Amino acid sequence: MQAPDPGPMPYAHEYGTRLMVSAAVATTGIMVDGVPLKLKLRRAERMRKLKAVGLVAPLFLFIVVSFGIPIVVMLFNSIYDPYVAKLTPRTAVALAAWDGNDLPAEPVFEALALDLKDAQKAKQAALIGRRLNYELSGARSKLIVSAKAAAKLETGPYKEALIAADPMWGEHGTWTLLKRTTRAYTPYFFLSSIDLRYDANGEIEPVPEGEAVYQAVFVRTLLISATVTALTLVLGFPLAYLLATLPARTANILLIFVLMSFWTSLLVRTTAWFVLLQTQGPINDFLFYTGIVGERIQLIYTRFGTITAMTHIQLPFTLLPIYSVMKGISPSHVRAARSLGAGPFYAFWRVYFPQTMPGIAAGCLLTFILCLGYYITPSLVGGPTDQLISTYVALFVSSAGNWGMGSALGTILLVATLILFFIYNRLVGIERMRLN
Amino acid sequence: MTLPVYASPIERGWYVLHRVFCGCLFLYLLLPILIIIPLSFNSEGFFTFPMPGVSLRWYQDFFGSDRWLSALQSSAMVAIAVTLLATTLGTLAALGLSRANFPARGMVMSLLISPLIVPVVITAVGMFFFYDKIGLINSYPGIILAHTALATPFVVITVTATLMGFDQSLSRAGAGLGAPPITVFRRVMLPLILPGVLSGALFAFVTSWDEVVVVQFIASPEQRTLPKQMYSGIRDQISPTITAAATLLIIFSGVMLTTIELLRRRSERLRGIRAT
Numbered sequence: 001m002q003a004p005d006p007g008p009m010p011y012a013h014e015y016g017t018r019l020m021v022s023a024a025v026a027t028t029g030i031m032v033d034g035v036p037l038k039l040k041l042r043r044a045e046r047m048r049k050l051k052a053v054g055l056v057a058p059l060f061l062f063i064v065v066s067f068g069i070p071i072v073v074m075l076f077n078s079i080y081d082p083y084v085a086k087l088t089p090r091t092a093v094a095l096a097a098w099d100g101n102d103l104p105a106e107p108v109f110e111a112l113a114l115d116l117k118d119a120q121k122a123k124q125a126a127l128i129g130r131r132l133n134y135e136l137s138g139a140r141s142k143l144i145v146s147a148k149a150a151a152k153l154e155t156g157p158y159k160e161a162l163i164a165a166d167p168m169w170g171e172h173g174t175w176t177l178l179k180r181t182t183r184a185y186t187p188y189f190f191l192s193s194i195d196l197r198y199d200a201n202g203e204i205e206p207v208p209e210g211e212a213v214y215q216a217v218f219v220r221t222l223l224i225s226a227t228v229t230a231l232t233l234v235l236g237f238p239l240a241y242l243l244a245t246l247p248a249r250t251a252n253i254l255l256i257f258v259l260m261s262f263w264t265s266l267l268v269r270t271t272a273w274f275v276l277l278q279t280q281g282p283i284n285d286f287l288f289y290t291g292i293v294g295e296r297i298q299l300i301y302t303r304f305g306t307i308t309a310m311t312h313i314q315l316p317f318t319l320l321p322i323y324s325v326m327k328g329i330s331p332s333h334v335r336a337a338r339s340l341g342a343g344p345f346y347a348f349w350r351v352y353f354p355q356t357m358p359g360i361a362a363g364c365l366l367t368f369i370l371c372l373g374y375y376i377t378p379s380l381v382g383g384p385t386d387q388l389i390s391t392y393v394a395l396f397v398s399s400a401g402n403w404g405m406g407s408a409l410g411t412i413l414l415v416a417t418l419i420l421f422f423i424y425n426r427l428v429g430i431e432r433m434r435l436n
Numbered sequence: 437m438t439l440p441v442y443a444s445p446i447e448r449g450w451y452v453l454h455r456v457f458c459g460c461l462f463l464y465l466l467l468p469i470l471i472i473i474p475l476s477f478n479s480e481g482f483f484t485f486p487m488p489g490v491s492l493r494w495y496q497d498f499f500g501s502d503r504w505l506s507a508l509q510s511s512a513m514v515a516i517a518v519t520l521l522a523t524t525l526g527t528l529a530a531l532g533l534s535r536a537n538f539p540a541r542g543m544v545m546s547l548l549i550s551p552l553i554v555p556v557v558i559t560a561v562g563m564f565f566f567y568d569k570i571g572l573i574n575s576y577p578g579i580i581l582a583h584t585a586l587a588t589p590f591v592v593i594t595v596t597a598t599l600m601g602f603d604q605s606l607s608r609a610g611a612g613l614g615a616p617p618i619t620v621f622r623r624v625m626l627p628l629i630l631p632g633v634l635s636g637a638l639f640a641f642v643t644s645w646d647e648v649v650v651v652q653f654i655a656s657p658e659q660r661t662l663p664k665q666m667y668s669g670i671r672d673q674i675s676p677t678i679t680a681a682a683t684l685l686i687i688f689s690g691v692m693l694t695t696i697e698l699l700r701r702r703s704e705r706l707r708g709i710r711a712t
Contacts, residue, residue, distance in 0.1 A: 049539060055532030059525040059548060059588060067551050067585040070562030077565060235461055242458045254462070256697075261465045263693040265646035267663050268682045272468040274670055275475060275679065282471055312468060344447050373555025375649060380670055390557040397561045398653065410558045421553050425546070 071414070078407035082184040083127045088115040092182035095175070100202070104175055109158040112169075112178075116143075116150035131181050134402065135188070135198065136174065142166045173200035189408035214392070214409065221388045224307065224378075225371035229318070229364050231311045236319035236363065237356075244326035255323075262316035270377045273309035274300065277381060301383035309381050310374060317370060318363035321428075325359030362428040369420045372413065389413050469686060476679035494680035504681065507665035514576065514661060515644040518583040522640040525584070526591025527633050531621075533592070534599040545592075552589040556649045559586070564653040574656035582654055583644040590639035598632025598703060631703035635696045642692055 085092055090111035098104045119125040129143035149165035163170040180186065180202065191197060191204060195212040199205045206212070243251045243258075261269070276283050277300040287293045299305050329352065337347035375390035389409055396406030439451050479489035498504045529548060533541060551559060563582050564573070572578035602625065610620040626633075648663035655664065662681070669678040 045537070048535065049537060052532040052535035052538050055535075056529045056538070056544060056548075057532075059529035059592070060544065062525055063548055063551065063585060063588065066563075066581045067559065068547070070564075070566035071554065071558065072562075073565045073569075074558065074562035235464075238454055239458050239461050242454065256693075257462060257466055259693060259697075260690065261469060263642075263689045264469050264686055265642070265663070265689060267646060267648050267666055268472075268685045268689075269469060271666065271670060271678055271682045272472045275472060276468055282475075312464065315465065344444070344450075369553075373557065375555075375557045376667070380667075390555060393557050393561060394649075394653075397564060403565070406561055410561055413555055414558050417553065417555055 074407050075411055075414075076407075077403050078189050078411045079185050079187065081131065081181075081186055081189075081404050083124075084131050084178075084181040085184040087119045087122075087124055087128050088112065088178075088182055091115050091178065095179045095182055098175070098179065100176065100179070103159075103170065103172060106157060106159050108175075109162055109169070110156060113150045113153055113158040113162060116147040117153070120147040120151040128181075130401075132174075132177060134192075134405075135177055136168075139168065139174075142168050171200075176200065176202040186404075189404040190411075192405060193408045193412055217387070217389055217392060218412075220385075221372060224303075224310070224386070224388060225368050225374075227307055228310045228314055228371050229368045231307070232314050232318035232367050233360065233364055235311070236315055237322060237360070240319050240323040240326055240359075243323050244329075245331070258316050258319060261312075262320075266313060266376060269313050270309060270380050273305070273312065273377075273381050277305045277309075300381055301386075303382070303386050306378050306382035306386040309377050310371060313377065314367045314371065318367045321363035321366065322356060322359035325356055325362075329355045358427075362424070365420065365424045365427065369417055369424065372417055372420075472679050473683050473686065476676075476683040478676065478679070481676050494677050497675075497677045498680045498684070501677075503660070503665060504662075504677065507660045507662045510576070510660060511645060511662035514579050514583060515641050517580045518587050518644040519637050519641040521580065521584045522587040522591050523633065523637040526588045526636060526640070527595050529588075530592050530595035530599060534596055534602075548592050549589045551585050556586075556647075560650040560653040563650060567654050573654050574659065576659060578654050579651060579659060579661070582650045583647055584640075586647060586650065587640035587643040590643060591633075591636035594636035594639060595629065595632050598629045601703075602629055631699040635699045635703075638692055638696055638699075642689070645688075 088111075091108065094108040094111040095104065098108060116125060116128075119128060125144055125147035126140065128147075129140035132139035132143055143166075146162060146165045146169065150162065153161050168174045177198070180188070180198065188198075193214050195207045195215045196204050197207050239258075243254055246254065275281055278284070279296050279298060279300065281300075283299060284293075284296045288296055333351050333355070334347050337351040338344070342350070372388070373390055374388050375394060378386050378388050379391050379394075390413065393406045393410045393413065396402045396409065400406075439448060443451070474487070476494055477490050477492065478487045479491035479493065480487070532538065533545060533548075538544070559582075563578075567573045567578050567582070572581060606624055606628070607620045610624040611617070615623065646663055647661075648667050651659070651661050651664045652667070655661070662685075666678055666681050669675050669681070
């Protein structure tokens with residue numbers, strides 16, 4: 001059976017030539033059932049779309065559940081801290097009416113005493129204490145003592161009894177803090193992440209000089225990332241140039257070396273640097289036996305070690321995009337410039353170099369973004385003052401159990417990364433990210 | 437690149453300097469990785485040269501200890517499960533995404549690739565919170581799920597790239613000759629995109645095989661994978677057995693790289709691109 005020639009299709013411009021086949025099928029269809037051609041086409045188109053969506057749907061759902069929701073939960077945890085609100089429902093209600101001047105009245109104390117009693121019974125008083133302790137050091141043990149005292153109270157007056165249990169209840173600041181923590185949603189973790197805090201009156205103020213930590217960590221993260229990016233560019237550019245200008249056969253062999261380092265797992269490369277940088281390790285051996293240094297020097301757990309290892313790991317990421325751009329630059333451009341009288345350096349600088357800019361931008365941006373999130377390498381070869389923001393995220397969540405702080409720092413890191421990737425996507429396109 | 441005959445002495449100087457600089461860079465790239473191999477045969481428990489003697493004791497330690505062997509075993513199990521899952525899901529999605537006219541393609545693609553973009557600590561922390569709620573924490577299914585999420589972007593990217601080089605008229609020809617879509621996929625499309633699918637699968641395998649941050653958050657001490665064991669080998673007891681483990685992993689990734697390179701060449705040959 002042969003389909004009749006559909007002839008010139010009036011709607012071809014509308015649907016694009018790629019529909020020729022389905023259009024041809026549709027043309028034969030019109031004779032059988034009389035359904036308008038345009039409608040059949042649209043139906044066929046919709047079916048194709050549905051099938052395509054059906055193919056993507058399983059992975060889409062998978063990623064949303066296994067990856068998307070966890071990220072949302074983390075974002076949520078950075079502003080949501082419900083424990084105190086859940087454990088002190090009566091106090092929360094009573095404090096809502098408190099005007100914030102002087103100490104609260106007896107009913108508020110009574111509410112707190114009853115809440116603490118319940119919390120003590122449920123063995124969860126420490127949870128309230130832990131949250132208060134974030135902002136008021138020593139509050140954890142004081143609260144546990146107060147809860148024990150409250151559990152024994154049968155009748156009022158509660159105010160005197162609580163203040164007798166611990167004088168902190170006689171301080172105005174404790175109450176403004178408690179009022180803040182009885183709200184489940186709090187900007188506290190974000191404020192802390194940029195070294196701000198509440199003073200005794202509930203006003204936002206900068207953390208005193210000596211206690212400020214995180215601004216310095218953010219600056220350090222940016223600084224180390226920028227240094228590593230600059231180093232990979234300075235080292236990677238000449239190497240990319242060599243690879244792009246050598247005869248293909250030699251270049252391919254050298255490229256395999258680069259890829260080999262690229263393909264060795266991050267942990268193995270970090271292990272290698274961990275071994276190399278030891279005070280009794282190979283680098284020190286070399287420096288010592290050749291007499292470059294008289295005494296073994298500290299390399300591991302230093303900024304120098306961290307940057308050396310990170311640069312080593314990131315070098316291929318910067319180099320490969322530059323290399324692939326350089327491959328596309330015709331050598332005749334520089335020859336033309338030379339023949340027009342440009343000196344070798346002038347020709348390189350004005351003709352060749354500007355053409356490599358897309359590769360430089362792509363490589364450097366990728367390396368910078370990846371550096372911001374470094375965790376394993378600084379944690380193994382860096383000292384305490386070389387840790388990047390990721391280390392603090394991990395520490396807060398796993399060791400310190402302060403999920404809010406970990407989440408807030410993580411959110412800031414995530415937002416920074418996403419903004420940079422948005423730029424990267426505009427410049428390079430995410431799908432063209434080099435894999436090998 | 438050879439120097440033209442008319443090159444000035446300064447140019448010649450730069451040329452030599454550039455070559456020497458690049459030579460040093462290759463040493464910087466390769467030596468740290470290669471130096472660990474001889475060190476793993478050290479007869480003493482130091483990371484230092486000259487080595488007092490050669491022995492296999494760190495390999496004996498590796499293959500003789502339950503910790504390392506069980507770590508190797510669980511890593512292999514997780515990685516294989518991840519590879520199968522990620523390759524299936526990723527290939528299906530890539531097939532859908534490469535259909536013309538896919539709705540909101542850019543947005544969907546960004547979401548599917550996002551596990552590659554988000555710093556891994558953030559992913560790990562988020563999974564730690566959420567998997568705890570749904571009871572997947574401290575379990576192999578949890579690790580497999582997490583690693584699959586991290587690995588699928590590689591499959592999607594590789595297979596999508598391969599599909600760009602696939603001539604859609606071949607599958608139309610198959611359909612025109614009366615083959616149902618499944619047959620067209622199995623007999624026409626799959627053989628041609630197989631190198632891409634396989635290298636995506638290898639990427640997925642390696643992603644899981646090397647992953648150390650997420651397992652630290654969502655796995656208990658019972659689910660000990662090789663990278664996790666290595667990390668604690670460095671962190672807690674600085675045992676030279678890590679050099680043996682690292683050497684085995686270097687050899688392993690060398691084999692992987694070679695395989696992927698061969699697959700890439702085969703793919704280019706199949707697609708009629710002349711190998712360079």
